[in-house]
Amino acid sequence: MTVNAKFTLDLNQGKRILECRPGMTLFAALRSQKTFLPTGCGARGLCGQCRVKLLAGEANPPTDLEHERLNASDLAAGYRLGCQLRPGGDLRLEVPAAVFAAREYPTTVEDIIPLTPEIRRFRFRLAPGDTIPHQAGQFLNLNVPSHSGVRGVTIRCFSFTTPSTTLDHLDIVVRLNPKGTATPYLFNLLKIGDPISIIAPFGEFYLRDQPVPAVWIAGGSGLSPFLGMLDDLVAGVLPNRPVTLFFGAAKPVDLYYVKELQDLARKHPWFKFIPALSGPEHDPAEVDHGLITEVVERQLSDLSQHEAYLCGGPGMLKACIDILVNKGVAREKIFFDRFG
Numbered sequence: 361m362t363v364n365a366k367f368t369l370d371l372n373q374g375k376r377i378l379e380c381r382p383g384m385t386l387f388a389a390l391r392s393q394k395t396f397l398p399t400g401c402g403a404r405g406l407c408g409q410c411r412v413k414l415l416a417g418e419a420n421p422p423t424d425l426e427h428e429r430l431n432a433s434d435l436a437a438g439y440r441l442g443c444q445l446r447p448g449g450d451l452r453l454e455v456p457a458a459v460f461a462a463r464e465y466p467t468t469v470e471d472i473i474p475l476t477p478e479i480r481r482f483r484f485r486l487a488p489g490d491t492i493p494h495q496a497g498q499f500l501n502l503n504v505p506s507h508s509g510v511r512g513v514t515i516r517c518f519s520f521t522t523p524s525t526t527l528d529h530l531d532i533v534v535r536l537n538p539k540g541t542a543t544p545y546l547f548n549l550l551k552i553g554d555p556i557s558i559i560a561p562f563g564e565f566y567l568r569d570q571p572v573p574a575v576w577i578a579g580g581s582g583l584s585p586f587l588g589m590l591d592d593l594v595a596g597v598l599p600n601r602p603v604t605l606f607f608g609a610a611k612p613v614d615l616y617y618v619k620e621l622q623d624l625a626r627k628h629p630w631f632k633f634i635p636a637l638s639g640p641e642h643d644p645a646e647v648d649h650g651l652i653t654e655v656v657e658r659q660l661s662d663l664s665q666h667e668a669y670l671c672g673g674p675g676m677l678k679a680c681i682d683i684l685v686n687k688g689v690a691r692e693k694i695f696f697d698r699f700g
């Protein structure tokens with residue numbers, strides 16, 4: 361092999377043939393050729409979303425992070441994480457079909473709306489004539505540029521707040537993590553009129569076209585994907601079905617869009633909205649009290665005919681899934697995006 365040698369990457373039986381320089385990860389090699397594996401962690405080996413199947417060829421052995429994210433039978437079957445796999449020769453790979461649909465879009469920040477002291481809605485306008493086909497609930501990767509001490513692009517996921525019918529702009533709802541990398545940039549440095557690039561669409565978190573009742577559970581900025589799903593149901597993009605949306609927060613000041621969602625529930629009998637506060641402060645306006653798990657436990661009984669959709673932090677998700685399973689929801693009918 362000469363110093364300038366490149367390996368060939370054959371994706372999905374010749375659907376796309378790309379190259380890789382020795383030493384690069386598969387994730388980086390594909391990305392440099394505008395082919396985007398999904399990532400929930402910014403290629404840090406933490407989310408498992410960049411999973412691919414190695415069909416043939418030489419590569420580094422699975423890393424410790426891969427042993428943590430993939431079980432023994434997956435590893436034996438050839439599954440690897442694209443952000444950990446470093447090709448050592450020509451490879452044949454199988455990647456999810458969605459990889460071929462995701463694209464990079466240049467956008468401009470059009471609006472930034474504070475919703476709570478820690479949560480803001482951002483609107484990104486696509487270039488004229490550009491459109492972004494997606495399903496409500498899916499997510500995008502935001503490319504946060506180098507900034508104050510952070511070198512290189514930081515990739516983070518944010519769920520679409522906009523419905524599937526909105527094609528010329530997209531909104532996201534973001535919670536500030538003051539110790540994080542991307543969200544302090546979004547809150548403190550990004551301004552209206554700034555350019556920012558996104559890659560989309562990704563993810564399996566979208567409403568299945570099933571006329572069965574659904575339980576939706578959102579924590580904090582996890583309300584975001586449900587807003588787009590709801591818009592799609594109201595507009596008749598998908599046939600409506602009984603939906604109960606639980607929205608959990610700690611303090612009254614952490615709640616947002618409550619009045620709008622309560623108004624929607626009054627207008628549409630198929631939609632029930634249950635906001636809940638876990639902290640000691642009480643809000644009189646039709647808000648339930650307790651941890652979201654307690655509220656779900658109290659308000660719902662038999663869920664054996666239901667689908668469930670959840671979005672929020674890992675702790676809330678795990679506790680809620682246990683309750684849903686106990687109440688009869690089949691595991692394969694529980695869909696979620698874990699924000700962290």
Ligand SMILES: Cc1cc2nc3c(=O)[nH]c(=O)nc-3n(C[C@H](O)[C@H](O)[C@H](O)COP(=O)(O)OP(=O)(O)OC[C@H]3O[C@@H](n4cnc5c(N)ncnc54)[C@H](O)[C@@H]3O)c2cc1C
Nearest residue numbers: 400516517518519533534535537539540541542543581699
């Ligand atoms: C599918 C998906 C959809 C999502 N959608 C949304 C959404 O719609 N809205 C939303 O607000 N969020 C969403 N998230 C979460 C989002 O992608 C980010 O993880 C989140 O905003 C925090 O990003 P950050 O860069 O500010 O923090 P990060 O830099 O990722 O830091 C997160 C935490 O990790 C700690 N940390 C970071 N680096 C280190 C280190 N080296 N060692 C030790 N600790 C460290 C920090 O202290 C911090 O508390 C989604 C996540 C996923 C996977």
Ligand code: FES
Nearest residue numbers: 405406407408443
């Ligand atoms: S991108 Fe998250 S594990 Fe690879």
